[in-house]
Amino acid sequence: MASVLKSQIMVTPLSEVIGAKVSGVDISKPLDKETVKQITRAWLDYIVLVFPNQDLTQDQQLSFAKHFGNTGTRSRRPEQRPEGANYDAGIMLITNVKDDKGRYVGSLPDGEMYFHHDMCYMPKPHKGTMLYAIDLPSTGGHTRFSNMYRAYQKIPGSLKKQLAGRTALQVYDFHMTETVDIDGNLDGIHNKSQPIFVRHPETSRTALYVNRLMTAKIDGIPRDESDAILEELFSIIETTENYYEHVWTEGELAMWDNYCSCHARTDFPAEERRLLRRCTLLGEEMIPAS
Numbered sequence: 684m685a686s687v688l689k690s691q692i693m694v695t696p697l698s699e700v701i702g703a704k705v706s707g708v709d710i711s712k713p714l715d716k717e718t719v720k721q722i723t724r725a726w727l728d729y730i731v732l733v734f735p736n737q738d739l740t741q742d743q744q745l746s747f748a749k750h751f752g753n754t755g756t757r758s759r760r761p762e763q764r765p766e767g768a769n770y771d772a773g774i775m776l777i778t779n780v781k782d783d784k785g786r787y788v789g790s791l792p793d794g795e796m797y798f799h800h801d802m803c804y805m806p807k808p809h810k811g812t813m814l815y816a817i818d819l820p821s822t823g824g825h826t827r828f829s830n831m832y833r834a835y836q837k838i839p840g841s842l843k844k845q846l847a848g849r850t851a852l853q854v855y856d857f858h859m860t861e862t863v864d865i866d867g868n869l870d871g872i873h874n875k876s877q878p879i880f881v882r883h884p885e886t887s888r889t890a891l892y893v894n895r896l897m898t899a900k901i902d903g904i905p906r907d908e909s910d911a912i913l914e915e916l917f918s919i920i921e922t923t924e925n926y927y928e929h930v931w932t933e934g935e936l937a938m939w940d941n942y943c944s945c946h947a948r949t950d951f952p953a954e955e956r957r958l959l960r961r962c963t964l965l966g967e968e969m970i971p972a973s
C-alpha cells in the first residue's frame with residue numbers, strides 16, 4: 684500500500700501580539716486530518732492565521748472553511764445581498780467594485796472601518812471569519828487585528844471587578860461603517876446584549892468583548908459613565924502594542940477567531956479597486972467569563 688505523505692505546515696509568527704503566517708500547505712486541496720489538527724492548534728495559539736500564495740475559487744474557499752466547522756450564512760436576507768445569485772449564501776464580497784449600472788457588487792465598499800467583532804450583534808456570533816484577497820489597492824486597506832485576551836489582561840483590576848458579569852449592547856447597521864446612534868429607532872437593526880468578558884469555548888481563556896464600531900452602551904449603568912468606561916476599554920484595544928496591522932498581498936487568505944480578536948480596516952484610495960471574498964464559521968452563544 685502506498686504511504687500517504689502528511690503535509691508539514693510551517694507556522695511563523697507575524698508579530699509579538701497576534702497572528703502567524705502558515706506556509707507549506709495548498710489550501711485549495713482537501714486536507715488530511717493531521718494538517719487540520721496542526722492548523723487548528725496554530726489558530727488557537729495565534730488567533731489569526733494568514734496563508735499566502737493561494738489560488739482559491741469560491742467553492743475551494745468554502746471547502747477549506749468546512750474543515751473547521753459549519754460555514755455560516757449572511758445575516759442579510761437574499762434580496763438585500765448585492766452579490767446576487769452567483770454566490771453561496773455564506774459568501775460576502777467586500778469590495779468597492781461596481782457593475783455596469785454603477786451598483787456595488789459587494790458590501791462595505793470604501794473607507795476606514797472601526798474595530799469590530801464580526802456578527803457580535805447576533806444571538807450566536809460566528810466563531811471565525813475567512814477572508815481571501817483578490818484585488819488590492821496600491822496603498823491602504825490594511826487590517827488591524829487586536830488581541831482581546833491581552834486587552835482583558837491590561838484592564839485595571841478595579842475596572843475588571845466593576846464590569847464582572849455585566850453585558851453591553853452590540854448594534855450594527857450594515858449600511859454604515861460608523862457607530863449606530865442608539866437614541867434613534869432600532870427597529871430592523873440587529874442588536875444583542877453580550878457579556879463584556881467572555882470565555883473562549885476551546886481555550887477557556889477570558890477575552891474582552893466590546894469594540895468601537897458596534898458596542899453602543901454598557902447595560903444597567905448611566906450613559907455618561909458607560910461612555911467613559913467604553914472609551915477606556917477602546918483605548919486598551921486600539922493601542923499599537925495590542926494589535927498587528929496586516930498588509931495584504933493578493934492570493935492570501937486570512938482566518939481569524941472572532942471570540943478573542945477584533946479587527947479594523949485602514950482607509951484606502953476610493954478610486955482604486957479592492958476586492959476580497961469572505962466566508963464565516965458558525966458559532967454558539969457567547970459564554971460569560973466566570
Ligand SMILES: [Fe+2]
Nearest residue numbers: 799800801946
Ligand atoms: Fe469585519
